[in-house]
Amino acid sequence: QVQLVDSGGGLVQAGGSLRLSCTASRSIFSTLTVGWFRQPPGKEREFVAAISWSGGNTNYADSVKGRFTISRDNAKITVNLQMNSLKPEDTAVYYCAAVRYGSGVSSNVNSYTYWGQGTQVTVSS
Numbered sequence: 001q002v003q004l005v006d007s008g009g010g011l012v013q014a015g016g017s018l019r020l021s022c023t024a025s026r027s028i029f030s031t032l033t034v035g036w037f038r039q040p041p042g043k044e045r046e047f048v049a050a051i052s053w054s055g056g057n058t059n060y061a062d063s064v065k066g067r068f069t070i071s072r073d074n075a076k077i078t079v080n081l082q083m084n085s086l087k088p089e090d091t092a093v094y095y096c097a098a099v100r101y102g103s104g105v106s107s108n109v110n111s112y113t114y115w116g117q118g119t120q121v122t123v124s125s
Contacts, residue, residue: 002028002114006096009119012086016123020081022096022116030074031100035112036081038092038121047107048094049081059105064090086123093118 008020022034035050049070050059058070067086072079079096097112106112 002032002098002100004096004098004114004116006094006116006119008081009094009121011122011124014086014088014123014125016086017082017084018086018121020083020094020096020119020121022079022081022098023077024098024114027077028100029077032098032114033101033105034070034072034079035097035106036070036094037097037109038090038094039118040089040092043092045095045109047109050105050107051079052105053101057105059107061107083121086121088123088125090121091123092121094121095119 003025006022033053036048037045038048039045047061051070055072069082095118096116098114099112
């Protein structure tokens with residue numbers, strides 16, 4: 001069983017930055033395609049970004065392109081989501097998710113097997 005731990009959330013003013021991190025408890029992390037999803041208050045969970053297990057492919061939601069960057073460091077067993085130019089509408093609980101050897105970098109929540117516990121991001125106006 002793979003356990004994901006996501007962290008790095010907090011309160012930030014609009015225009016500010018945060019970096020979220022996702023780590024795994026096992027050495028198979030290098031075989032995991034990892035995605036970030038978010039769930040705004042009262043809304044469904046939505047795709048944010050994903051990176052393939054090889055690190056060669058990434059995918060972003062249109063709403064975050066140019067502002068968010070996903071990266072991975074397999075040696076540190078970490079996937080980071082750097083979030084810049086944050087907006088109040090980015091406020092949500094952010095979850096990292098993973099699937100072993102995922103085909104491509106899916107934006108579908110059902111494509112992912114393992115989930116972190118979530119970290120709150122609040123952007124004030």
